[in-house]
Amino acid sequence: AQSVTQPDIHITVSEGASLELRCNYSYGATPYLFWYVQSPGQGLQLLLKYFSGDTLVQGIKGFEAEFKRSQSSFNLRKPSVHWSDAAEYFCAVGGLEYGNKLVFGAGTILRVKS
Amino acid sequence: EAGVAQSPRYKIIEKRQSVAFWCNPISGHATLYWYQQILGQGPKLLIQFQNNGVVDDSQLPKDRFSAERLKGVDSTLKIQPAKLEDSAVYLCASSLDRLGTSRNEQFFGPGTRLTVL
Numbered sequence A: 001a002q003s004v005t006q007p008d009i010h011i012t013v014s015e016g017a018s019l020e021l022r023c024n025y026s027y028g029a030t031p032y033l034f035w036y037v038q039s040p041g042q043g044l045q046l047l048l049k050y051f052s053g054d055t056l057v058q059g060i061k062g063f064e065a066e067f068k069r070s071q072s073s074f075n076l077r078k079p080s081v082h083w084s085d086a087a088e089y090f091c092a093v094g095g096l097e098y099g100n101k102l103v104f105g106a107g108t109i110l111r112v113k114s
Numbered sequence B: 001e002a003g004v005a006q007s008p009r010y011k012i013i014e015k016r017q018s019v020a021f022w023c024n025p026i027s028g029h030a031t032l033y034w035y036q037q038i039l040g041q042g043p044k045l046l047i048q049f050q051n052n053g054v055v056d057d058s059q060l061p062k063d064r065f066s067a068e069r070l071k072g073v074d075s076t077l078k079i080q081p082a083k084l085e086d087s088a089v090y091l092c093a094s095s096l097d098r099l100g101t102s103r104n105e106q107f108f109g110p111g112t113r114l115t116v117l
Helices: none
Strands: A010-014 A019-021 A032-038 A044-050 A056-058 A064-068 A073-078 A087-094 A108-113 B005-007 B010-013 B019-024 B031-037 B044-050 B053-056 B065-069 B075-079 B088-095 B112-116
Touching: A010 A019, A019 A108, A032 A064, A032 A073, A044 A056, A044 A064, A044 A073, A073 A087, B005 B088, B010 B019, B019 B088, B019 B112, B031 B075, B044 B065, B044 B075, B075 B088
Parallel strands: A010 A108, B010 B112
Antiparallel strands: A019 A073, A032 A044, A032 A087, A056 A064, A064 A073, A087 A108, B005 B019, B019 B075, B031 B044, B031 B088, B044 B053, B065 B075, B088 B112
């Protein structure tokens, strides 16, 4: 079955440090890839998406992600984390090979220490 | 632009009772989704509507869950009777996607947190 893996349940980084959140998907030659962020009590907000073209995509709030087909990965990065980035981050995969619906990973909770 | 509205925000019920959730999508969005998010897991699609027709309900437990989208706008999700394992956050989302390709951004509401005792 189609699946999305986020290996890290929790990550803690210091404010100002760099961040990388990992995401791997099970299969698909041309998946649609997304990162969403969820703050407590709120819905999910789209950070960035990738369909095709340049494998490094820029998103909102200073986030970027890189698609690596050979590794079936779409890792999220930020060069300098702010305290307001503390939230839960979800990777999602869609497209024809996923039944044209989004399949979400289990999420990574980011804690930022000052 | 108003976002996706959901109500109620919180609901506590006893098992075997029934409950209903309401969603008002962003105006003009053709596609509406209901997701179930169990604590510690990512959202799981329950049902997808394209206008007022069902596109995908393969993961909807149809013996107890039902959903409708009235006139292609608002939607309600009902659980009857509820079980303990239905405790979760129920998220509604909408998108402009008219082709059902999952390319368009989905905009999420704040969710309804259901606790079944």
